Amino acid sequence: MTEQREDRDCKALLPWYVNGTLAPDETARVERWLAARPEARMEAEGLGALRRTLAADTPTPGDAALALMRTKARIAADEGRPGWRLWLPGLAAAMTLAIAVGIASWPGEEPTEPAFETLSDAPAPAAGVVVRLVFRDGVSVAQQDALLEAWGATRIDAPGSGDVLAIRLESAVTLDRIQASSDVRFVGQASED
Amino acid sequence: MMAIDLEAPRADDDLDATLLRGVADGDSAAFDELFQRYYPLLRRFLWRFCSDDAIDEVTSDTLLTVWRKARGFEGRSRVSTWIFGIAYRRALKAASAARRHDRARSIAIDPPDTSSDTARHETAQWVDQALDRLPAKQRAVVELTFFADLSYPEIAEIVGCPVGTVKTRMHKAKQTLKPALDRLATTLSLGGRHD
Numbered sequence: 001m002t003e004q005r006e007d008r009d010c011k012a013l014l015p016w017y018v019n020g021t022l023a024p025d026e027t028a029r030v031e032r033w034l035a036a037r038p039e040a041r042m043e044a045e046g047l048g049a050l051r052r053t054l055a056a057d058t059p060t061p062g063d064a065a066l067a068l069m070r071t072k073a074r075i076a077a078d079e080g081r082p083g084w085r086l087w088l089p090g091l092a093a094a095m096t097l098a099i100a101v102g103i104a105s106w107p108g109e110e111p112t113e114p115a116f117e118t119l120s121d122a123p124a125p126a127a128g129v130v131v132r133l134v135f136r137d138g139v140s141v142a143q144q145d146a147l148l149e150a151w152g153a154t155r156i157d158a159p160g161s162g163d164v165l166a167i168r169l170e171s172a173v174t175l176d177r178i179q180a181s182s183d184v185r186f187v188g189q190a191s192e193d
Numbered sequence: 194m195m196a197i198d199l200e201a202p203r204a205d206d207d208l209d210a211t212l213l214r215g216v217a218d219g220d221s222a223a224f225d226e227l228f229q230r231y232y233p234l235l236r237r238f239l240w241r242f243c244s245d246d247a248i249d250e251v252t253s254d255t256l257l258t259v260w261r262k263a264r265g266f267e268g269r270s271r272v273s274t275w276i277f278g279i280a281y282r283r284a285l286k287a288a289s290a291a292r293r294h295d296r297a298r299s300i301a302i303d304p305p306d307t308s309s310d311t312a313r314h315e316t317a318q319w320v321d322q323a324l325d326r327l328p329a330k331q332r333a334v335v336e337l338t339f340f341a342d343l344s345y346p347e348i349a350e351i352v353g354c355p356v357g358t359v360k361t362r363m364h365k366a367k368q369t370l371k372p373a374l375d376r377l378a379t380t381l382s383l384g385g386r387h388d
Contacts, residue, residue, distance in 0.1 A: 012360040012363070012364060015338050015339070015363050016344060018339075019342045019343075020342070021342065021344035021347075022344070043374070043378075046374035047339070047367075047374065049378060049380075050320060050335075050339055050370070050373075050374060050377060051340075053316075053317045053321075054324075054336070054339045055340065056317070058237055058240075059236060059237060059245075061233070062233070062236050064228070064229060064232045064233070067232060067249055068225065068228050071228065071257055071260075074253070074257055075257065075260055078261075
């Protein structure tokens with residue numbers, strides 16, 4: 001093997017020598033090559049510094065609990081997936097946690113554009129409150145029922161009676177939970193019992 | 194340090210594999226745990242590819258795909274490699290739809306003043322900006338190497354190209370980053386090590 005080729009190969013392996021993922025024989029090869037080349041050691045120093053810089057360079061922490069809740073809501077609404085009811089206990093727990101930490105007035109980031117439009121600026125409804133909502137096109141009655149059960153809500157109108165559904169919230173959930181669903185187009189409080 | 198811990202790869206790999214088998218069987222608790230393990234790693238990885246608004250959406254899409262495709266995982270690679278591969282492909286789609294780099298748009302690429310106490314911080318910012326200017330495919334190789342601490346064969350599998358292409362992309366990225374790398378090395382020599 002020529003020295004030129006050894007130089008080229010070891011230079012190409014240097015980033016993975018720095019992150020420690022080379023095979024033992026490759027590591028030994030790069031170390032022999034580095035021993036005779038101060039300029040290459042300097043490059044390795046720079047790559048090591050880059051690695052440390054990247055490790056310290058992080059985005060704003062996300063809200064894992066909220067992200068998990070939203071992902072599960074999408075899964076629950078995934079038509080044709082058998083056994084979706086298995087998700088409800090965890091989904092309910094995630095929703096309860098979100099309520100407990102005051103998600104409705106969360107001051108932090110809301111990274112995505114809301115997937116809904118509100119029908120009113122009404123405050124969060126209490127238990128027994130009637131809410132009107134419109135699901136997005138393509139959400140089947142079965143999916144709607146799954147979501148309503150997850151929210152602790154029951155239909156007032158019969159299924160298929162119109163685009164705008166009237167539902168009654170059986171527990172003290174807020175509109176935010178419903179608004180978080182990508183399957184909902186409009187939601188708003190209708191009246192109080 | 195958020196990098197994948199390669200000091201104990203077997204333990205992590207075994208746990209990931211166990212969790213993924215649970216996910217394949219519809220175990221929501223296994224999905225919860227896998228989600229909690231990968232949510233911060235994926236957010237950090239996607240940070241340089243997606244707009245700030247899209248990071249959570251792509252992260253969620255990735256883990257939703259994990260749920261849907263878990264039964265199809267054949268164990269030919271590490272679970273982490275498979276998941277990062279899903280994230281990478283979704284990130285490229287998102288990046289092509291809406292280019293990121295709000296930070297990069299207003300960047301003045303002037304080297305920092307290394308004589309001040311804040312030189313190291315400024316250098317880090319400068320490096321960050323230089324990384325944002327790399328083409329997405331080169332940036333992915335740099336991130337997967339130096340943030341996720343993956344080997345070049347694993348990176349080749351994630352990005353779907355031969356190992357030679359991975360090395361070529363890294364070589365080009367290093368050329369672009371050379372001023373920043375030189376500056377990093379100089380800052381180290383002026384200020385001493387800080388790790």
